[in-house]
Amino acid sequence: MYRYDEFDQQAVDERVAQFRGQVGRRLKGELTEDQFKPLRLMNGLYLQLHAYMLRVAIPYGTLSPRQMHMLAHIARKYDKGYGHFTTRQNIQYNWPRLVDTPDILADLATVEMHGIQTSGNCIRNVTSDPFAGVAAGEVEDPRPWCEIIRQWSTFHPEFSYLPRKFKIAVTGSEHDRAAIKLHDIGIRVVRNAEGETGFEFWVGGGMGRTPIIAKKIKDFVPKADLLDYATACLRVYNELGRRDNIYKARIKILVHEMGLEKYSALVDAEFARSRGTVKLPDAEIARIQAYFAPPAYEALPATSTGFEAHKFEDKGFRAFVRTNVHAHKVPGYAIVSVSLKAPGIAPGDASADQMDAVADIAERYSLDELRVTHEQNLVLPNVKLDDLYTVWQQLSAAGLASANIGLISDIICCPGLDYCDLANARSISIADELQQRFADLERQYAIGNLKIKMSGCINACGHHHVGHIGILGVDKHGKEFYQLQLGGSGAEDASIGQVTGTGFPPERIVGAVETVIGTYLSLRHGDAETFLDCYRRVGLAPFKAALYEAR
Amino acid sequence: MKLVKNASLIADGRKASVVENDWTLVDDDAELPEGKAVVVSLARFRAERDKLVGRNAPLGLRLKSNEAPASVADDLDRIALVALEFPIFRDGRGYSHAVQLRQRFGFDGEVRAVGDVLWDQIPHMIRCGIDSFEVGDDFPLAAFDEAATVFTRHYQPDTTGRPTINELRHG
Numbered sequence: 001m002y003r004y005d006e007f008d009q010q011a012v013d014e015r016v017a018q019f020r021g022q023v024g025r026r027l028k029g030e031l032t033e034d035q036f037k038p039l040r041l042m043n044g045l046y047l048q049l050h051a052y053m054l055r056v057a058i059p060y061g062t063l064s065p066r067q068m069h070m071l072a073h074i075a076r077k078y079d080k081g082y083g084h085f086t087t088r089q090n091i092q093y094n095w096p097r098l099v100d101t102p103d104i105l106a107d108l109a110t111v112e113m114h115g116i117q118t119s120g121n122c123i124r125n126v127t128s129d130p131f132a133g134v135a136a137g138e139v140e141d142p143r144p145w146c147e148i149i150r151q152w153s154t155f156h157p158e159f160s161y162l163p164r165k166f167k168i169a170v171t172g173s174e175h176d177r178a179a180i181k182l183h184d185i186g187i188r189v190v191r192n193a194e195g196e197t198g199f200e201f202w203v204g205g206g207m208g209r210t211p212i213i214a215k216k217i218k219d220f221v222p223k224a225d226l227l228d229y230a231t232a233c234l235r236v237y238n239e240l241g242r243r244d245n246i247y248k249a250r251i252k253i254l255v256h257e258m259g260l261e262k263y264s265a266l267v268d269a270e271f272a273r274s275r276g277t278v279k280l281p282d283a284e285i286a287r288i289q290a291y292f293a294p295p296a297y298e299a300l301p302a303t304s305t306g307f308e309a310h311k312f313e314d315k316g317f318r319a320f321v322r323t324n325v326h327a328h329k330v331p332g333y334a335i336v337s338v339s340l341k342a343p344g345i346a347p348g349d350a351s352a353d354q355m356d357a358v359a360d361i362a363e364r365y366s367l368d369e370l371r372v373t374h375e376q377n378l379v380l381p382n383v384k385l386d387d388l389y390t391v392w393q394q395l396s397a398a399g400l401a402s403a404n405i406g407l408i409s410d411i412i413c414c415p416g417l418d419y420c421d422l423a424n425a426r427s428i429s430i431a432d433e434l435q436q437r438f439a440d441l442e443r444q445y446a447i448g449n450l451k452i453k454m455s456g457c458i459n460a461c462g463h464h465h466v467g468h469i470g471i472l473g474v475d476k477h478g479k480e481f482y483q484l485q486l487g488g489s490g491a492e493d494a495s496i497g498q499v500t501g502t503g504f505p506p507e508r509i510v511g512a513v514e515t516v517i518g519t520y521l522s523l524r525h526g527d528a529e530t531f532l533d534c535y536r537r538v539g540l541a542p543f544k545a546a547l548y549e550a551r
Numbered sequence: 552m553k554l555v556k557n558a559s560l561i562a563d564g565r566k567a568s569v570v571e572n573d574w575t576l577v578d579d580d581a582e583l584p585e586g587k588a589v590v591v592s593l594a595r596f597r598a599e600r601d602k603l604v605g606r607n608a609p610l611g612l613r614l615k616s617n618e619a620p621a622s623v624a625d626d627l628d629r630i631a632l633v634a635l636e637f638p639i640f641r642d643g644r645g646y647s648h649a650v651q652l653r654q655r656f657g658f659d660g661e662v663r664a665v666g667d668v669l670w671d672q673i674p675h676m677i678r679c680g681i682d683s684f685e686v687g688d689d690f691p692l693a694a695f696d697e698a699a700t701v702f703t704r705h706y707q708p709d710t711t712g713r714p715t716i717n718e719l720r721h722g
Contacts, residue, residue, distance in 0.1 A: 011716075014702050018697075022671065155675075
């Protein structure tokens with residue numbers, strides 16, 4: 001993991017002091033709420049329905065046990081004892097007091113964390129593959145590049161008042177677990193014929209009310225040009241992106257309206273002029289990469305007899321392994337997903353005690369590292385097969401062993417109308433009802449890999465456009481309604497789901513999902529055909545018929 | 552309104568101070584005051600370019616946030632001041648325009664921020680090459696003092712020429 005040097009620490013400490021001054025000016029009335037708003041937003045502080053909400057950055061979803069313990073401490077000391085992990089690999093606290101927020105940020109700074117640029121029309125916290133560095137078949141660990149981008153984008157003087165927020169994701173794998181095609185800029189680490197590392201650039205993806213899949217703008221940007229090319233992309237956007245309508249201000253609209261060719265030509269011209277300005281010395285790349293060198297793995301056999309025996313003997317453990325344990329690139333190790341989708345708990349929520357528990361487990365059994373996923377789960381990236389059973393037992397004791405990763409109950413869901421100022425409808429209660437309806441694990445297995453993603457409003461924080469089944473809460477004449485979308489994907493085969501038709505009232509949406517599932521089960525070509533594959537083969541029509549003709 | 556100059560990002564450097572505004576902003580349909588330094592809109596500059604550059608007095612140009620400096624690139628050596636409008640602080644085009652003036656066109660005249668200039672935007676503005684600020688009469692000069700001390704170092708290269716963190720790291 002990256003560790004701050006004196007310069008990084010100073011920048012974060014100075015930011016805390018700056019924010020303390022801003023909060024002081026606000027509390028004294030020297031700043032109006034309107035003037036304070038952009039300042040607090042740049043530090044992740046929102047004003048929600050009932051209270052302030054503080055969003056803390058977890059850069060590229062990687063954190064240490066020490067950092068996780070601090071997140072637990074903050075939940076306990078300044079909030080109501082829990083936090084919410086988000087689809088942007090961040091954590092949100094729902095009940096901080098304004099007057100406490102400088103102290104919270106000061107506490108975070110002691111473990112090299114912050115809320116910088118987790119909101120506002122700036123370059124947001126950079127996200128990545130939660131399996132970065134441990135997945136087999138990766139070109140390269142993308143996180144050093146994420147850290148390079150994090151530093152370059154921090155307090156960027158030119159790009160702090162962009163037309164709209166700007167999200168960058170980086171992956172080092174062919175299999176895309178970072179949804180790079182749904183970001184303003186998506187970057188894939190690639191290697192050219194000469195064996196040199198470079199970057200495939202995708203631009204203009206995003207969800208919100210106008211979902212668009214990113215377009216590939218460059219096959220290969222050499223590593224020395226990474227920041228100059230990104231600067232050129234941003235500069236053209238900053239000048240020409242629309243500012244007349246907040247819903248048309250993202251780069252996706254600019255690229256869409258202007259056309260990729262024209263946008264790309266402008267970027268190339270700017271890049272040609274300014275190339276060499278943002279220097280990225282090899283020594284700096286090497287310095288940062290050294291922090292992400294693989295940890296000291298033991299030489300282990302590829303199988304573990306103890307692990308196999310426990311799997312044979314214990315049905316619960318077997319179920320956990322089936323869904324929550326993934327192949328690691330190093331023999332004898334596994335990647336463990338920790339589901340934050342237990343029944344009755346809002347998806348992504350974890351209590352302070354759970355955060356402490358998972359931090360302790362990571363310290364003992366996962367080589368001191370944790371990850372947060374955009375699917376609102378946690379990951380223990382480095383668990384020995386020999387330790388899996390113990391880890392499962394300890395996760396179980398903490399209420400963190402839900403064996404449902406990738407299944408229908410592993411729902412992505414925004415906070416919705418229970419917390420959020422923007423929401424039109426509740427989402428947590430619908431997620432809860434869906435989990436109850438599909439609680440039976442055998443039934444979940446029968447349905448197979450299925451991603452339900454739900455947003456309580458059109459802003460799509462719950463990624464409903466790219467759910468295999470997407471649910472969007474809308475407000476219809478003062479009543480909550482839920483639209484269904486089918487066939488979305490945020491992975492390398494990215495696609496935007498199609499709306500089935502008229503929405504459903506809260507008491508009928510779960511039944512509608514059940515109808516969709518029933519239709520899929522009756523249409524699929526054998527158990528191996530996933531929902532998404534089946535949908536892509538048969539199209540919307542049979543689902544539409546099942547949903548609406550019986551009405 | 553008052554005009555602030557000499558802002559610096561260096562602690563214990565020179566102090567920002569309020570100075571006399573020697574420039575007259577001339578409306579598009581107003582007469583040009585004889586022998587005086589004037590600031591005109593891009594529209595007027597385009598309409599009366601030859602007359603304006605032929606005057607025997609300094610010429611300034613006021614650009615709206617949607618008017619890129621590139622549109623007057625060939626005339627920048629005849630212009631002594633570019634005033635960049637920030638119609639609302641959220642409109643950040645002026646930052647890119649300031650950077651372009653300094654880096655791409657090597658403009659070494661005065662770049663002035665006018666409009667919705669706020670306390671916390673000042674450090675960014677200075678880093679992008681803005682060196683004078685038209686602000687309200689009650690605008691606190693403390694904002695400029697803080698700009699000089701709030702961040703000691705920075706990651707990105709900027710127009711101030713101070714070494715970046717990477718340059719400090721690797722010499």
